[in-house]
Amino acid sequence: MVSIFRGYRNWMKKLKPSPPDEPMTGHTLWYTRCPVPSPLGLAVQLGWLDEAFQKAGVAVQSVLDSPQQSVRGSHFSHHLPWSVRQGGNIPALWARAHGASTRLLGLSWTDEFQAIITVGNTHIGQARDLRGRRLALPRRPSDQIDFHGATALKGIWSALTTAGLDLKDVELVDCTNHETALLATTQANLFGLRRRQPYFQELAALAKGEADAMFVKGAEGIFIANLIGAQLVVQTGQHPDPIIRVNNGCPRTLTVDNALVQERPDIVARLVSLVDRAGQWADEHPADTLRFVAREMGCSEEAVLASNGPDLHTTLGLGLIQEQVDALAFFQHFLFEHDFIPNDFSVTDWVYLTA
Template identity: 55%
Template sequence: MTIKPEFLWYTQCPAPTPLSLAAQKGWLAESFAAHDLAVKSIRQSPDPEVRASHFTHSLDWSFRQGGNIPPLWTRANGRETRVLGITTTDEFQAVITLPGRGITDASDLKGRRIGIPRNDRALIDFQRATALKGVVSALTLAGLTAADVELVWLQDEAFGGDIGQGGYGGLRRSYPYGAEFLALARGEIDAFFVKGAEGLLLAAQFRAVLVADFGFHPDARIRINNGTPRPLTIDAATIARRPDLAEALVASVLRVPVWAKEHPEDAVRLIAREIGVGEDAIWAANGPEVHRHLELTIEEDQIDALQHFVGFLREWDFIPAEFDVRDWVDPAPLAAARAKLAVPA
């Protein structure tokens, strides 16, 4: 007897992901309509417990693509999920400061105060983990370690994320880095980490000094962070009970890179809409080939990068234990969807 859920849940981060574009194009709904199923957005649910699954992946019959820290945390804490594919879309990453602070490159950070956002109320403090990894990467480029600087914890519960109903002309979310920039302006810190289109816009707005700019560094272990790469995950029960639904999901996502390569301006417009920035910010932060980097793949370098990040998260006590990323990946739905669509591996 075929098990049929009432509907499927999906969620995506405000970032360049093929899942986001598949949802905006209507391909996600179309794919599951063929199975007589509807899809519902976790992020748009009025129920806070449902919305929490965007980070914890707690809902059955759900899938997600976005930053990798929440799914890595979830897996390390015992939630049975599977990776169906991985998207590597590089993005701007930098440690910045204001002009006149006597800091021009990463070697100047020695002995300086580096601001790190911290939210003690968050179940998964991915902003803190992201900033720490960015700072460590910048220091590594100068032959330094975190022991060579003073990490200043900035309690950050008000900046970034969903705003809620009302206020600010109806904006749904605010940009990150508010706590860090205020601390920098007040002279409480000397530098902090930013990434993506939002980080680049902030840096440009205040003519910040790019102390270390490494989002497109050739070493994946330098680039690896919450946004690079972004896995597509599904709860293990769904793939076990209905592997055809996992395949349908992957098939809808595989349409995106083919379309994006033929329609770069339209693809960037949809990415900009998802994040809430101008299209020029996407081209600047993700590069002129961003529309060519929306593939869903499972490659050794992607797995190695995620494995390295697992080690980093364990070293800094963000996860309780390390695990083998290769055991987390299920390549079968991607292989089956590629074969049906005649998409080359």
Template identity: 50%
Template structure:
């Protein structure tokens, strides 16, 4: 193959959730793979430069890849940002509607006419947490034949962008602020009656405040109920990376597949590595992601996975989170996978 562009560094980023990228990073596999090519990996999310960090959400950096929640990359694509969808991982996680004891809300039908709180960030970066909470609400209500019109949606205004307050004493030495603080505070003040939570932070706050679970559906048998910002998660690369060095994109995917294969035979190590990734205890990880987490860190581009992303993209468009609609199939890039298949045959 003729290399059309030699590069010395690649930017990458991942969300603090279970992903093959996070696993491959902790195992040293990604550094090893790209070092053989004379390439240095630089972390977007750990940069001190706000403009660089913003690429975690808008994917603007050339020669970069991202693996994590799907709302920001879907929004970036809807804005015309030239990226390619090259891999999808489906790792189910705890998703629930919770309330405080004493509200009288015991089941989903009790939400009718009650106040459902959704945290809202200032305009700018797509409000992925609001999108996540809305999809969770819609999913839960649909199981009882209800819609969002059956509840009162109450906005919980947040003052800062997700790019702000990345350091300082208010974080107490941690990298990120614990999720769902404003939502829980609104519950405690009696301003809302119920909220949506998910993943390890959702389990943690539900446990801390001894909340009542109104509905839990993160492992529901119907995939369209489970589909949300983190189910599934997507691997995207920018267009220059995809066009100039498809061979390196193929090596990236190959490395992630190695990490996924390793995970299947190392369940205890996976739980420990993910706990480090998400900033939670192994007990919380086991509760949030289930006992078979190690079996659900694979990556692919099968039609059902692409369809799931399309389903959530349509939800985001319907609810006004996208700049415009777009064709999911035109976003998907199968070329790196074809390169891998060619190597396997050879």
């Protein structure tokens, strides 16, 4: 991956950061990340985030570990001052489109399994066979952000595009789930897990004969496809065109609120350097990286390998490659066109400190 860090490092050389032991009473750096492969997640698991900022006199707290729902909600809305987030890009784009004062520091692009699957004797063997068929589409009307629906719709669009088809060529079957996203909460029917596995509404639609095919992604998608003995229709996660591959998990955005950028750019520089270091560590520790990512995702190492491939450890760097920024901009406009975000905006202008 071509790194942005030449530009960042030139910028950081011009900074006059506060001494490491300068106290910063009253300030807390809030962090949050999705349960996905990310260098920020690695830095947290390795203990580097606490260590690096304690030396700067900055208290570090997890958004999702807060007992207050108003704080945990910042995982999606990014409303907390002095906060950083890395994870799926849809919440980051949604927050920006709703006026959140954030800046994009970099992208981590880790390709993953993305596919349309079917079951039974549907006679759907390839993407072109989807014409006129019913595709399950998850809908989460009770959620602040319907990123499940947006992710699936983009996955369906990508699959159809590979065969010269469009969304108008298929019937989308709404699979509505009125549960809300669970943020660091517990429910008896989760049986001790942190969150419910996705796809159960779409699976029910397939089982009832209400839909012919569905979209799945990532290690969880691999597990589901394996569980039901699915037939693969088309896989787009390794497609050579990033416009086809771009989705909620590709790329994963590292964003920070603008208050931190304005008040303490040296802290932002420290953060970028730390995430950069975590990506370099991953490149040198493939087995440990796989283990840490599987732990982060709550999946088996086997499923992560099947989804992300044996080179996972080489893909956790932070970058701002123009091709990837352009793909993210395309996806942002896709979300706007399909009413998942309220406003169109310039992803390029959102970027902070490009090389």
